[in-house]
Amino acid sequence: MNSIQALEYDISLQLDFLKSFAKDQTRKKQMSLTLQKNSIFSGSGDSLVSAILAESFSEGMVRAMDPLDLYKNKHLAKSKNVFFVSISGNTITNIKVAKIAKKATAITAHSQSRLAKASDDVILLSSPNGGVFTAGSISFLESALTCISLVRKISIPKNSDILFFAAKKDAKKGSSELTESGSDAKRIYILGNLRTFPLAMYCAAKFYEILGSDVHYCRIEQFSHMELFSAKKGDTVIIFEQKNSHNTQLAKNLRKVGINVIHPFIANSNTISEILYYIFFSQFLGLMSAQKRSKTECHFVTAKKIRDVSNKMIY
Numbered sequence: 001m002n003s004i005q006a007l008e009y010d011i012s013l014q015l016d017f018l019k020s021f022a023k024d025q026t027r028k029k030q031m032s033l034t035l036q037k038n039s040i041f042s043g044s045g046d047s048l049v050s051a052i053l054a055e056s057f058s059e060g061m062v063r064a065m066d067p068l069d070l071y072k073n074k075h076l077a078k079s080k081n082v083f084f085v086s087i088s089g090n091t092i093t094n095i096k097v098a099k100i101a102k103k104a105t106a107i108t109a110h111s112q113s114r115l116a117k118a119s120d121d122v123i124l125l126s127s128p129n130g131g132v133f134t135a136g137s138i139s140f141l142e143s144a145l146t147c148i149s150l151v152r153k154i155s156i157p158k159n160s161d162i163l164f165f166a167a168k169k170d171a172k173k174g175s176s177e178l179t180e181s182g183s184d185a186k187r188i189y190i191l192g193n194l195r196t197f198p199l200a201m202y203c204a205a206k207f208y209e210i211l212g213s214d215v216h217y218c219r220i221e222q223f224s225h226m227e228l229f230s231a232k233k234g235d236t237v238i239i240f241e242q243k244n245s246h247n248t249q250l251a252k253n254l255r256k257v258g259i260n261v262i263h264p265f266i267a268n269s270n271t272i273s274e275i276l277y278y279i280f281f282s283q284f285l286g287l288m289s290a291q292k293r294s295k296t297e298c299h300f301v302t303a304k305k306i307r308d309v310s311n312k313m314i315y
Contacts, residue, residue, distance in 0.1 A: 001130060001132050002132075002296045002297055003132060003133060003134040003135075003296075003297045003298040003301045004134075004210075004287070004290055004291065004295055004296050004297060004298065005132075005296075006129075006130045006131075006132035006133075006134040007134045007135050007137060007210070007283075007286075007287055007298065008287055009130040009132075010129050010130055010134065010137045010138045010139075011137045011138070011280075011283050011284070011287065013127070013128055013129070013130075013138050014137070014138050014141055014164070014280070015160060015161055015164055017127050017128065017138055017141070017142065018141075018156050018160045018276075019156075021142065021145060021156060022155075022156035028149055028150075030149070030150065030151065030152065030153055031062075031150050031151055033061065035081065036058055036061035036062045036151055037061055037062075038080055038081055039062045039063075039080060039081045039082070039083060040062065040063050040064070040065050040070070040076070040077075040080045040081070040082045040083070041054045041055065041062055041063070041064045041065075041082075041083045041085065041147060042064070042065050042066070042067045042070055042082055042083070042084050042085070042094065042097065043067070043084065043085035043086060043094070043143075044066070044067060044086075044091055044093070044094070044314065045136075045205060046087075046136045046139075046140045046143070046202060046205060047085035047086055047087065047143060048064065048066065048085075048201075049140070049144065049198045049199070049201050049202045049205070050085045050107075050140065050143040050144045050146075050147045050198075051064040051065075051083075051085050051147060052064040052197070052198040052201070053144050053147055053148050053195070053198045053199075053275070054083075054147035054148060054150060054151050056194050056195045056197075056198065057148045057151055057152045057195065057271075058151035058152065061151065062151055067084070067091070067093040067094050067097050068093050070082065070097045070101075071093055071096050071097050074100055077097050077100050077101045077102070078100055078101065078102055079102060080101065080102055081101070081102060081103040081104075081105070082097060082098070082101040082102070082103070082104050082105070083105045083107060083123075083147070083150070084097070084098055084104060084105065084106050084107065084108075084115055084119065085107045085108075085143050085147060086106065086107070086108050086113075086115050087108060087109045087110075087125065087136070087139045087143065088108070088109070088110065088113065089106060089108035089109070089110040089113025089114060089115035089116050090110075090113055090114055090115065090315055091115070091314050091315065092314065092315060093314075094115050095114050095115050095118050098115055098118040098119050099118050103120050103121070104118065104119040104120050104121075105119055105120065105121040105122070105123060106118075106119040106121070106122045106123070107123045107125065107143060107146060107147065108122065108123075108124070108125060109124070109125040109126070109127075109139065111124055123146060125139065125142050125143060125146065126142075127139055127141070127142040133301060134298055134301070135206055135209040135210050135286065135298050135300070136209075137283045140202065140279070141279055144275070144279065148272075148275075154272050155272065156272070157270070157272060157273045157276070159273075160276060163266060163269075163273055163276050163277045163280060164276075164280050166266055166277065167264070167266075167277050167278075167280035167281040167284055168280065168284050170264040170281055171264070171280075171281050171283075171284030171285040171287075171288055172284070172288055174238070174262045174264060174281075174285050175284075175285055175288035175289045175291075175292055176292075177236070177260065177262055178236060178262075178285075178289055179289070179292050186232075186234050186235045186236065187214050187215070187216065187230070187231065187232075187235045187236075188204075188207065188213065188214070188215045188216070188235070188236045188237075188238065189215075189216045189217075189218065189223060189227055189231065189235065189236070189237045189238070190203050190204050190215065190216070190217045190218075190237075190238045190240065191217075191218060191219065191220045191223050191237060191238065191239050191240060191241070192217070192219065192220065192240040192241065193219065193220055193240070193241050195271060195274070195275065196240035196241060196274070196275075196278055197217070197218075197219050197240075199240055199275065199278040199279060199282060200217040200218070200238075200240050201217045202279070202282050203215075203217070203238070203240070203278070203281075203282035203285065203286070204216065204217040206282050206283060206285070206286030207286055207289075208299075208300070209286075209298055209299060209300045210286040210287070210289070210290050210295075210298045210299060210300075211286065211289060211290055211293070211295070211299055212299035212300075212303065216230075220239070220241060220246075220247065220250070223237075223250075224250070231259055232259075233257065233258035233259065234258060234259075234260070235259050235260070236259070236260040236261070236262060237251075237254055237259055237260070237261050237262070238261075238262045238263075238264070239251065239261065239262070239263045240264075240278050241265065242265050242267075242269075242274070243263065243265060247263070251263055264277075264278075264281050265277075
């Protein structure tokens with residue numbers, strides 16, 4: 001199984017996983033408001049996305065921070081309970097901060113990892129996967145939902161399969177639009193709001209990992225102030241938000257100057273349904289864009305010299 005096939009397989013496991021996660025929710029405890037006020041969530045890459053989701057769903061009660069910022073500002077870690085999100089449990093900066101944090105909790109898939117051993121407590125992630133080195137999908141879904149559920153009571157929607165297949169259909173259309181616009185030579189901007197900005201970041205990460213594309217993520221309001229001035233005719237803007245008067249006007253204005261707009265959304269959805277939809281959409285968009293280019297391996301798998309630099313810095 002190559003890494004693109006493995007990604008597709010891992011994505012397909014998510015509907016069954018959501019059913020088991022929903023059952024486990026009855027046994028999970030939400031953090032008290034006092035604990036939330038004194039807690040920081042931290043992680044890198046996809047794991048930072050999960051940390052930021054915790055911050056946004058806590059209505060700002062908890063904070064999400066980069067682990068290197070915590071390490072360079074040790075007083076912050078020493079005065080707070082820090083929740084470290086790391087699937088591998090082996091990223092070196094997390095481990096260093098865990099050793100100095102007031103209380104460290106590892107949210108990881110490996111109970112015997114260095115991070116788990118350096119922490120005071122462990123929240124074990126247990127989602128299945130195909131066992132092949134590939135871009136994160138089901139592992140991210142579990143870490144994201146785990147972080148959100150720590151700060152807010154959530155309910156996994158019974159219509160998750162509808163969200164899944166709607167996202168797949170919309171991503172197929174989106175990948176076709178990207179191919180037609182010649183996205184390989186153009187930039188892509190992914191825009192999000194309070195709760196979907198982290199997923200704009202996640203979607204960009206899938207493009208980096210799977211395709212090695214030039215993709216940017218930002219908040220909807222900030223795009224008009226900054227990133228817009230780097231956009232050119234033929235570039236594409238993807239909006240992660242329900243349709244409203246503001247983003248409809250933005251899309252209209254962008255199309256007038258030759259910038260393509262893709263605006264996927266699921267109507268009449270609650271916040272968790274919306275989060276699930278954009279997670280699935282991001283995964284399928286990266287996967288289908290790769291398949292349209294007849295790729296069999298994720299970019300970060302074949303870019304060995306670049307991956308070697310990454311490994312030397314994070315492990």
